[in-house]
Amino acid sequence: MTPMEEIVKVHGWVRSIRQLGNICFIVLWNWNQKIQLTIKRKEVPVELWKLIDELTPESVIVAEGRKAEKKIAKDVDLEIFPSQIVLLSKACTPLPLDPSERVPALLPTRLDNRPLDLRNERRHAIFKIYAALIYAFEEWLRKNGFIRVYTPSIIGAPSESGAAVFPVKYFDRTVYLRQDPQLHRQLTIIAGFERLYDIGPSWRAEKSHTTRHLCEYTVCAVEQAFIEDEIDVEKTEENLVKYALRKVKQKHSKELELLGVDIEIPRGSIPELRFPEIYEILKKFNKHIPYGESYDDESERMLGEYVKKEYDSDLFFVNRFPYKDKPFYVMKAEPPWARSVDLLYKGLEISSGGQREHRYEVLMKQIKEKGLDPKNLEWYTKFFKYGAPPHGGFAIGIERMLMKMLNLKNIREAILFPRDPERALP
């Protein structure tokens, strides 16, 4: 061994074994490297050569050896001539799917075998970006004076908009998984925390069979006090989202390239569309929505197209939804509209929010209007009697945002272990 030679120790999963008589090439994969082990029969101990027969694809090994000064292997980060290989975990054959995607598996098969499916640099890229997105959200929020809080997932009463909730056994009674951290965020505002965010799970018990719904997903929920109106909330969201997109683009160019994605960040401010002007825009697409009604899914896509063309933006806000379709806690604007704001990304809703009603009497009136029983909401409403500042916020669906950002065809790609009406395992 010359002083130039470097001994390295590597580990990973066996991606391929190519044995050509008396020379063998093993490609090893781990989450930041691809390594080729080059083994020449005459240059290694007999035991090492014999071990090759034991190896199967996706087995876990560690290897130690001399680093090739000039690697011949293509598409790997490192080539070494191992003097020792230890088989840590032998993978059974055949594999339920091929992680290298040479023979691509269908999504259900992939999800049934998700840990193997994920063992691949393109899948890892998605979740590295997922982590970076949340990191960037937190970074911006902290810099701007927001405090992270943790609100309960278990709620004693099914409230809110009446969206389907999952009942849970709680000792001798039934409680529910939250469908949004909304109400407790508001109570925390009333507790005097003026700027806060809560990143955590939400659940919806809807039997939605689509490529954009999950029964369990994560939101970045932000709430702030002492706002003038919902425009302050839009400003916060705009700055937050643009910052996050910029950061992801900066820090993960390699992953984005791997996924073939170019993130476009709006240069100016994010455009805002409003009801009732929205009806006029949709008419241009030959879509006729009755005045005072909300739009549907198809409309969202049309508006996305419109904004892309008119403002060259993938993102846009929609403000002034019809109040009748919104929950009791939103603040009304001029009738029949609400100070209710959605953010859409490439034609899909990724967040909703707006200004909340903080005036106790108005809140109680709205509860009655919605035909809800005030008694069931008293645990929440009574605190509005003791000093509630004007406030508002929004909740961004992380998986939805990621799906649109990375042009994923199915939201299940944007979550490690998706939960949908059919799937609760693995």
Added chain:
RNA sequence: GCCCCGGUCGUAUAGCCCGGUCUAGUAUGGCAGGCUGUCGCCCUGCCGACGCGGGUUCAAAUCCCGCCCGGGGCGCCA
């Protein structure tokens, strides 16, 4: 909740409409062997599948019914 579609080797598919020549084809894979610079290595041989139940028929992967399991669309929403 409503509507539509699908289920064939480990994986991905052909065959189904128009029943027989399907002893079910192909690719990848697995197993065994050969090959000293491969890199989606190559070459030879072998292995491996019609979701379940019933019906029609001389004959069913193929047609019909039921069930099970998936996927997608709508609605609702993040």
